[in-house]
Amino acid sequence: MNNILEMKNINKSFYGVQALKNVNLDIRQGEVHCLVGENGAGKSTLMKVLAGAYVRDSGTITFRGEELDTSSPMAVQESGISIIYQEFNLASQLSVAENIFMGREPLKNNGLIDWAKLYKDTQILLNKLDVDVNPAKLVEKLSIAEQQFVEIAKALSFGSKLIVMDEPSATLTPKELSRLFEVINELRKKDVSIIYISHMLDEIIEIGDRTTVLRDGEKIATAEVADIDRGQIIKWMVGRELTNSYPERSIKPEEVIMEVKNLSKSGVLKDINFSLKKGEILGIAGLVGAGRTELVRAIYGADEIDSGDVILKGEKLKILSPENSIEHGIGLLPEDRKNQGIVLGQSLKNNVTLAKIEKVINNFLINNKKERFEVQKYVDKMGVKASSQNMLSKNLSGGNQQKVILAKWMFTDSDILIFDEPTRGIDVGAKFEIYELMNALTDEGKSIIMVSSDLPEVIGMSDRVLVMHQGEINGSYSRQELSQEKIMKSAAGEA
Numbered sequence: 001m002n003n004i005l006e007m008k009n010i011n012k013s014f015y016g017v018q019a020l021k022n023v024n025l026d027i028r029q030g031e032v033h034c035l036v037g038e039n040g041a042g043k044s045t046l047m048k049v050l051a052g053a054y055v056r057d058s059g060t061i062t063f064r065g066e067e068l069d070t071s072s073p074m075a076v077q078e079s080g081i082s083i084i085y086q087e088f089n090l091a092s093q094l095s096v097a098e099n100i101f102m103g104r105e106p107l108k109n110n111g112l113i114d115w116a117k118l119y120k121d122t123q124i125l126l127n128k129l130d131v132d133v134n135p136a137k138l139v140e141k142l143s144i145a146e147q148q149f150v151e152i153a154k155a156l157s158f159g160s161k162l163i164v165m166d167e168p169s170a171t172l173t174p175k176e177l178s179r180l181f182e183v184i185n186e187l188r189k190k191d192v193s194i195i196y197i198s199h200m201l202d203e204i205i206e207i208g209d210r211t212t213v214l215r216d217g218e219k220i221a222t223a224e225v226a227d228i229d230r231g232q233i234i235k236w237m238v239g240r241e242l243t244n245s246y247p248e249r250s251i252k253p254e255e256v257i258m259e260v261k262n263l264s265k266s267g268v269l270k271d272i273n274f275s276l277k278k279g280e281i282l283g284i285a286g287l288v289g290a291g292r293t294e295l296v297r298a299i300y301g302a303d304e305i306d307s308g309d310v311i312l313k314g315e316k317l318k319i320l321s322p323e324n325s326i327e328h329g330i331g332l333l334p335e336d337r338k339n340q341g342i343v344l345g346q347s348l349k350n351n352v353t354l355a356k357i358e359k360v361i362n363n364f365l366i367n368n369k370k371e372r373f374e375v376q377k378y379v380d381k382m383g384v385k386a387s388s389q390n391m392l393s394k395n396l397s398g399g400n401q402q403k404v405i406l407a408k409w410m411f412t413d414s415d416i417l418i419f420d421e422p423t424r425g426i427d428v429g430a431k432f433e434i435y436e437l438m439n440a441l442t443d444e445g446k447s448i449i450m451v452s453s454d455l456p457e458v459i460g461m462s463d464r465v466l467v468m469h470q471g472e473i474n475g476s477y478s479r480q481e482l483s484q485e486k487i488m489k490s491a492a493g494e495a
Contacts, residue, residue: 002028002029003026003027003028003029004027004028004029004063004064004161004162004193005025005026005027005050005061005062005063005081005162005193006025006026006027006060006061006062007023007024007025007026007046007049007050007059007060007061008024008059008060008061009022009023009024009058009059009060010022010023010024010025010046010049010056010058010059010061011023011056011057011058011059012045012049012054012056012057013057014395017387018217019042019045019217020042020045020046020049020056020217021216021217021218022059022218023042023046023059023214023217023218023219024219025046025212025219025222026222027162027193027195028193028209028210029161029191029193030188030189030190030191030192030193031188031193031194031209031210032184032188032193032194032196032207032208032209033193033194033195033196033208033209033210033211033212034195034196034197034198034204034207034208034210034211034212034225035047035195035196035197035211035212035214036197036198036199036201036204036211036212036213036214036233036237037213037214037215037220037237038215038237038238038397038399038430041214041215041216041217041237042214042216042217042218043197043214044166044197045217046214047083047164047166047195047197049061049070050068050070050076050081050083050164051070051073051076051081051083051164052069052070052071052072052073052074052075052076053073055070056070063079063080063081063162064080064161068081077158077160078158080158080159080160080161080162081160081161081162081163081164082154082155082158082160082162082163082164083163083164083166084148084151084152084155084163084164084165084166084168085166086166086167086168087338088147088148088150088151089151090139090147090150090151091139092138092139092140093138093139093140094138094139095135095136095137095138095139096122096126096133096134096135096136096137096139096142096150096153097118097119097121097122097135097136098118099139099150099154100122100125100150100153100154100157101118101121101122101157104157105118106118106121118135119135119136121157122135122153123135125153125156125157126149126153128153128156128186129149129152129153129156129183129186130182130183130186131146131149131153131183133146133149133150143176144172144176145172145173145176145179145180148168148172148180149183152183152187156192160192161191161192161193162192162193162194162195163187163192163193163194163195164194164195164197165184165194165195165196165197166197167197167198167199168180168196168198169198169200169203173288177203181206181207184196184207196208201230201233201234202230204225204233205225205229205230208225209224209225210222210223210224210225211223211225211228211233213233213236213237215236215237215238215239220236220237221236245432245456245460246432246435246456246457246460246461247432247435247436247439249281249439249461249463249479250439250443251279251280251442251443251463253277253278253279253280253442253447253463254277254278255277255278256275256276256277256278257276257277257278257312257313257415257416257447258275258276258310258311258312258313258416258447259274259275259276259309259310259311260272260273260274260275260276260299260308260309260310260311261273261308261309261310261311262307262308262309263295263298263299263305263307263308263309263310264305264306264307264308265294265298265303265304265305265306266306267471268291268294268471269291269294269295269298269305269471269472270470270471270472271472272295272308272472272473273473274466274473274476276416276447276449277447277463278445278447279442279443279445279446279447280442280447280448280463280464281438281442281447281448281450281461281462281463282447282448282449282450282462282463282464282465282466283450283451283452283458283459283461283462283464283465283466284296284449284450284451284452284465284466284467284468285452285453285455285458285465285466285467285468285487285490285491286467286468286469286491287469287491287492288453290468290469290470290471290491291468291470291471291472292420292451292468293335293420293451294471295468296332296418296420296449296451297332299319299325299330299418299449300319300322300325300330300332300418301319301320301321301322301323301324301325302321302322302332312328312329312330312416326355326356326412326414329412329413329414329415329416330414330415330416330417330418331355331408331409331412331414331416331417331418332417332418332420333402333405333406333409333417333418333419333420333422334420335420335421335424335451337398337401337402337405338401341401341405342393342401342404342405343393344392344393344394345392345393345394346392346393347389347390347391347392347393348375348379348384348386348388348389348390348391348392348393348396348404349371349372349375349389349390351393351404351405351408352374352375352378352379352404352407352408352411353371353374353375353408353411354408355408355409355411355412356411356412359374359411360374372389374411375389375407375411376389378407378410378411379407381407381410382403382404382406382407382410382437383403383433383437384396384400384403384404384407385397385400386400397430398430399430399431399433399434400430402422402423402430402434403433403434403437406437414446415445415446415447416446416447416448416449417441417446417447417448417449418448418449418451419438419448419449419450419451419452420451421451421452421453422434422438422450422452423435423452423454423457424453431457435460435461438450438461450462455484455487455488456484458482458487459482459483459484459487462479462482463478463479464476464477464478464479465477465482465487467487467490467491468491469490469491469492469493470493474490474491474493475487475489475490475491
């Protein structure tokens with residue numbers, strides 16, 4: 001089979017740190033090629049080199065037999081390569097049609113936009129994908145899956161023969177993921193090549209033709225997916241075998257540290273009651289829209305409630321804002337870590353001390369020496385991998401960003417940590433590190449509330465699990481009682 005893309009001996013460094021080391025990647029025409037590796041392995045850097053967003057230090061790139069012009073992202077797109085990033089590049093206030101043909105709208109003789117042709121051309125593209133979306137509908141009114149299909153339609157409008165999908169399933173429901181796979185299979189039949197980046201190994205096994213594994217900026221292996229299994233991929237990714245997906249839990253929590261009583265919010269939460277024990281990991285499961293995130297945000301003070309009480313160590317709390325929660329030793333690692341959990345434009349150091357900067361202030365001034373010492377203590381404890389404390393948080397991998405948020409709450413000396421989708425978008429090796437950190441924290445007497453859509457994760461890490469359905473707790477299971485079947489029945493309202 002002919003190669004549509006060949007990247008040879010690609011090198012790229014940032015401030016003396018080698019991000020890519022003589023990486024080779026070839027993509028065949030009409031194949032789904034899965035690109036995998038731990039966070040920081042070089043996947044995003046390699047794709048940004050391909051996209052023209054980064055200038056490579058050395059190496060060659062040929063596309064359809066000719067040297068690829070990577071002088072700008074637009075030049076790459078016009079050559080027939082489109083990149084669909086995890087954060088979509090769509091204008092939410094514009095229509096589907098306007099987004100797809102932005103800057104290339106068909107014009108009438110008088111220079112005005114020919115709306116009839118614009119909508120017709122858009123409908124033709126959507127029909128090719130068998131997607132039922134109105135071309136005139138505003139993007140902000142679309143589901144995440146529909147927005148993804150708009151991005152794919154936009155790529156096809158450029159005549160793209162190679163589409164890169166970066167973590168396309170990160171926020172999709174199982175039904176939406178199934179529909180995405182149908183679209184990918186249709187594109188494959190039309191000889192469109194796909195580079196599929198994902199941390200979800202089951203997806204790779206299901207949709208991929210071949211896979212390439214990167215580790216520490218180097219290519220480790222390329223193989224036919226049919227010839228390998230999850231264990232082999234993991235071994236290539238982390239450089240070792242992970243015999244267990246989840247570390248063993250040894251602690252047996254007994255002392256109740258927090259109680260939530262009769263917590264309600266109209267249309268969202270209904271009469272929520274539960275307790276949290278010292279040193280416990282309490283899992284919260286449920287389907288999308290069940291109210292899990294709304295519950296933990298209410299406990300944290302990020303959202304208002306109509307009624308109910310939060311009792312910490314026997315004392316009824318008055319939590320009106322996140323500031324109150326921080327004062328009482330409650331920290332939240334939010335689902336949307338990039339927008340709500342970390343300030344991407346600030347340094348690692350600033351993010352760690354952000355929630356309680358007064359700890360390193362003397363006489364109204366920041367004690368820089370003390371701040372650096374305190375930050376380094378928690379950076380080491382959390383195992384954050386960064387070139388320095390001044391490294392911008394946006395340049396950290398997803399797993400390291402999560403560790404920085406965790407270091408922030410350790411700096412504030414939080415006793416209760418709320419993890420909302422703690423390992424979403426994080427690779428298998430970094431996941432295990434997060435799990436080990438969670439165990440270490442509970443060994444120290446910290447308590448964790450963990451919201452997760454990953455049922456094996458919920459079962460593997462939780463001491464108890466609460467299952468939510470339509471804003472209510474519809475099931476509670478001890479570690480010994482846990483099974484995926486029980487959780488799913490409760491989540492669907494059947495239990």
